Amino acid sequence: MTAENNGARSEARGRRDVTVADIARRAGVSAPTVSKVINGHSGVALDTRVRIEKIIEESGYRRIDASPPIAILEIVFQALDSLWALEIIRGVEAVARDHGLAVAITETRGRLTPGNAWIEQLLQRRPTGVIAVSSELSGRQQSQLSTRGIPLVTLDPTGEPAHDTPSVGAANWNGGLLAGRHLTSLGHRRLAMITGPDRYLCCRARRDGFVAAADAAGLPEPPVLSPAAPLYVEGGIAAADALLSAPTPPTAIFTANDLQALGVYAAAQRRGLRIPDDLSVVGFDDLPFVRWSNPPLTTIRQPLTDMGAAAAHILIGPSTGTPPSPIRVELPVALVARASTAPPHRHGQ
Amino acid sequence: MTAENNGARSEARGRRDVTVADIARRAGVSAPTVSKVINGHSGVALDTRVRIEKIIEESGYRRIDASPPIAILEIVFQALDSLWALEIIRGVEAVARDHGLAVAITETRGRLTPGNAWIEQLLQRRPTGVIAVSSELSGRQQSQLSTRGIPLVTLDPTGEPAHDTPSVGAANWNGGLLAGRHLTSLGHRRLAMITGPDRYLCCRARRDGFVAAADAAGLPEPPVLSPAAPLYVEGGIAAADALLSAPTPPTAIFTANDLQALGVYAAAQRRGLRIPDDLSVVGFDDLPFVRWSNPPLTTIRQPLTDMGAAAAHILIGPSTGTPPSPIRVELPVALVARASTAPPHRHGQ
DNA sequence: CTGAAAGCGCTTACAG
DNA sequence: CTGAAAGCGCTTACAG
Numbered sequence: 001m002t003a004e005n006n007g008a009r010s011e012a013r014g015r016r017d018v019t020v021a022d023i024a025r026r027a028g029v030s031a032p033t034v035s036k037v038i039n040g041h042s043g044v045a046l047d048t049r050v051r052i053e054k055i056i057e058e059s060g061y062r063r064i065d066a067s068p069p070i071a072i073l074e075i076v077f078q079a080l081d082s083l084w085a086l087e088i089i090r091g092v093e094a095v096a097r098d099h100g101l102a103v104a105i106t107e108t109r110g111r112l113t114p115g116n117a118w119i120e121q122l123l124q125r126r127p128t129g130v131i132a133v134s135s136e137l138s139g140r141q142q143s144q145l146s147t148r149g150i151p152l153v154t155l156d157p158t159g160e161p162a163h164d165t166p167s168v169g170a171a172n173w174n175g176g177l178l179a180g181r182h183l184t185s186l187g188h189r190r191l192a193m194i195t196g197p198d199r200y201l202c203c204r205a206r207r208d209g210f211v212a213a214a215d216a217a218g219l220p221e222p223p224v225l226s227p228a229a230p231l232y233v234e235g236g237i238a239a240a241d242a243l244l245s246a247p248t249p250p251t252a253i254f255t256a257n258d259l260q261a262l263g264v265y266a267a268a269q270r271r272g273l274r275i276p277d278d279l280s281v282v283g284f285d286d287l288p289f290v291r292w293s294n295p296p297l298t299t300i301r302q303p304l305t306d307m308g309a310a311a312a313h314i315l316i317g318p319s320t321g322t323p324p325s326p327i328r329v330e331l332p333v334a335l336v337a338r339a340s341t342a343p344p345h346r347h348g349q
Numbered sequence: 350m351t352a353e354n355n356g357a358r359s360e361a362r363g364r365r366d367v368t369v370a371d372i373a374r375r376a377g378v379s380a381p382t383v384s385k386v387i388n389g390h391s392g393v394a395l396d397t398r399v400r401i402e403k404i405i406e407e408s409g410y411r412r413i414d415a416s417p418p419i420a421i422l423e424i425v426f427q428a429l430d431s432l433w434a435l436e437i438i439r440g441v442e443a444v445a446r447d448h449g450l451a452v453a454i455t456e457t458r459g460r461l462t463p464g465n466a467w468i469e470q471l472l473q474r475r476p477t478g479v480i481a482v483s484s485e486l487s488g489r490q491q492s493q494l495s496t497r498g499i500p501l502v503t504l505d506p507t508g509e510p511a512h513d514t515p516s517v518g519a520a521n522w523n524g525g526l527l528a529g530r531h532l533t534s535l536g537h538r539r540l541a542m543i544t545g546p547d548r549y550l551c552c553r554a555r556r557d558g559f560v561a562a563a564d565a566a567g568l569p570e571p572p573v574l575s576p577a578a579p580l581y582v583e584g585g586i587a588a589a590d591a592l593l594s595a596p597t598p599p600t601a602i603f604t605a606n607d608l609q610a611l612g613v614y615a616a617a618q619r620r621g622l623r624i625p626d627d628l629s630v631v632g633f634d635d636l637p638f639v640r641w642s643n644p645p646l647t648t649i650r651q652p653l654t655d656m657g658a659a660a661a662h663i664l665i666g667p668s669t670g671t672p673p674s675p676i677r678v679e680l681p682v683a684l685v686a687r688a689s690t691a692p693p694h695r696h697g698q
Numbered sequence: 699c700t701g702a703a704a705g706c707g708c709t710t711a712c713a714g
Numbered sequence: 715c716t717g718a719a720a721g722c723g724c725t726t727a728c729a730g
Contacts (some may be wrong), residue, residue: 021725035725045699062725065708068420070474072453080442081637093429093456100624104421106449107442120448125419156475180396233641262641269643287428292611294618321701333603379717384709394715413707416713 018059020260027052037349039117039148040140053143063150069150071101072127073124073312076114076135082232082259083287084304087276088155090307099316101128103173112158112199113138129315130220131308134158134195134200139199153311156202168311168329172205173212174331179254179282182215182298185318187343188252188280193221194239196231203228203256208282210254224250233255236263244279251344258287261340262299272275276342286336288322303331360376367408368392368504375408376401399644420450420477422661425463426483429456431580431608432636435655437482437504440657448665450477461548462487468494475499478664480657483507483695502660507549517660518676521554522561524682528603528631529572530563530646531684536692537601537629543588543613544607551575552605553635559603573599580605593620593628600693601629607636610646610689625691635685644688652680654678 020038024031029048036044037052038061044052073096076234077085093103104127108114110137119130119141122130133155137145142165154167183191193210196203207225214223226243229235236255240263243250255261261283265275273279283290283299290297305344310329373380378397386401387395387410392414415451426434430582441511442452453476457463461484468490469556470480477495479645482504486494503516532540542559545552556574563572575592575684578584585604592599604610610632614623614624622628624644632639632648 017723020725031723032701032725036700041726043699071470074451075708080435080621083432083435086429087433089454089457090429093454097455100466102423102453102455102470103454105438106446107439117449121451123422125421125451168725207379209380224475233638264637265643266641285562287624289582289611289638292615294614345706366707367708371706380707381709382715382716385716386707392715397715 011252015120017064019063019064021060023052023059027055042142043335046342053147056147059116060149061147069100069123069126069128071079072104072125073101073129073131073315074122074125074127075102075131076108076118077105077107077132078110078112078135080105081287084257085133086286087304088195090306091305092312093129093307093308095309095312095316101316101349102167103286108183108309112136114141117140119144119189129153129154129312131311131315131335137222149343151315153314155307155311158203161303165315166327166329167328168307168314168331170302170307170331171203171333172202173209175284175302176206176209176211176254177213178209178335179206179284179300180210180334180339181217182337182341183252183254183280183282184213184217184219186252186280186341188250189219189344190221190248190250190252191219192226192253193223193226193251194226194236194243194255194260195254196260197228203231223254229256229260231259233259233263233266236260237267240264240267244268246275248281252341254282254284256284258283258285258297258299261290262293264339275340280344282341297335298338298341301334302334350457352572354497366413367410368413368553369410370412372401372404373406374643376404379397398640419475420448421453421474422450422480423453423455423471423474423476423663424480424482425467425556426454426456426459426482427459427484429454432638433606434482436636436653440659441480441661442657444658444661444665445524450665457484461485463490464482465490472499474593478661480501480504480664488558497510502663502665504656504660505551507551515663515676515678517656517663518567519651519656519680520682521551522558524590524633524651525555525558525560525603526562527558527632527682527684528555528649529559531624532601532603532629532631533562533566535601535629535690537599538568538693539570539597539599539601540568541575541591541592541599541602541606542572543585543602543609544577545576545609546577552580554653555605572654576603578609580608582608582612585609587612589613593617593622599628601690603631603633605633607632607634607639607646607648610639610648611642614642614689624689628691629693631690640687642689647687647690648685650683650685652682656680 018032021033024034034052036344037049096103122306125194129151131153136158154165156169157167193206213220228238253264261281264281268275268279275281283297284299286299369380369383373383381403386398442501445452478500480502501514503514505518506516542565546558560571578588602613610630613630617624617628624630633648635648635650
């Protein structure tokens, strides 16, 4: 008996599979210690653990008696409550489908880092790959995945992207810049922005790009920035109310996403402000229904479906077995000018 | 060490798993002989083989280190392009989550019956259950599932519900009735409805309920029914254009879903018709964003999230192993009166 | 924190 | 055709 094993469906393999014993030998430790590392048990010194993890990684270790990975791509969302999520799902699904994979969805219910119950369950499913959308796996969770050869991609990462995790995002800073330029070139001088939660890097990038555009246009005053508001309609309403109550209110508002922009619509409506005559509004995302809002919303289009597809490709691409290279894919963004923006002070009909 | 095993993720189980050794004991043979039978190797007398196979069957033997059926609920959609789908996903996800199950999504891209490639892949995944949303599995597909003990539930069934498949839906006929009553009690006499594709039973039920309300109110003429229109904004625009071009246009339009209602908004806007002053509109679904449309849409609320949750419960409930009983769950529907409806001919401000 | 020892479920090679 | 023995990959319990 050579390459064949037991306790497992023997699959024809060119080379002998690497075993726990192999790893132990290379790491100069015993098999039980390696076993502990693989299963995330405690009782292993940090440096030993790190050394072993590295060797596991290099060797491409996989349990010999493990069932083959399930043909599933897992997506983790913080919340599943906006078309935003569905657009991403569609992109992932289209690519997964073409490769005979299903798509599994879980929601962390607002938690930035999914719980450990989640990862345990996921590990049992042995998916082909994982896409974390606006979520951050803990270091332990990341190594649990890599130990088992399950690749991870971050979509629209919320914080410092981990060094070795590929990520996909949009050109957020550029989007903010486009919004700012559009408004200043229309002649607006008193700009404001409703910002999103600070922990999202994407929101900060949008804000910085917007401020940069105002700066480049030589505006006398920088844009007024609202305190961070939730990325929902309600968040937009509250922030817009505050902004529009100022002694000299802005003539144009850029929002961190489309939902907030709809909130600005509602707040403006209540005050009898007409859009775009009295107030210009620019959103971010270009969700399918905003072209049907009244008036149709000018917004920065983020290619959510393409982003989902790109993430899926990164996961599926290396079907040869090579782990995905640590890369960052940044997809372009575009201004979609519709009817919610116009030159300022255009009163009358 | 007793029920614990190795070479496998040990899962807490109430009862000890049956092993090859157990079977050997019961069959009065050695473990290697049982092993040969299981793996289809030669060198076992026919009667021995038959006896062992019988015991394996009875004992429900499963390799201890084999992966258990995957803890996944599969949802099949025809299209994944509306918040409608996401609401259902959320409902399923919440229940699945509580039971440690993931949710997998596939899209048939407009096909009423998913392809056979889909079911082959699904069978390999061994999901815990399947929810078909507005789709119909072929008889063969249904029996492929039932053979493997994978339960199926139909959500919002499009046609004749199969006799033995449980289904979940909304009180569509009643919803149509509510819409009609609301409009007639407001004083409307010239009603119209934009209908959905005929193959959807839900759309026909909505229409029939609406017509029944008009009838009950003693209207001189039955509602004008548009030809079947796609359940999207564009479908609503085209159908509304036709309806509003009539010599004596309707004063109120009921649509087969919210997206179509937004299409009516767009068509009305183009003609300079104000809602609700010149035209009342009632939608169906109550998608989250329609309360932010301008004016906020009066609509029939369909509890999509609850429907998803109900479907998941039917699948998960019989965790004892009994198949779900053939039932139909019909969830109630409610009128959500907002600002898109008013008495007719209320011209002036 | 570490690993020798024992054990598990399963399979192979081979003697009868 | 059958099974005792040896072996595999992995894990657990526990002594140091």
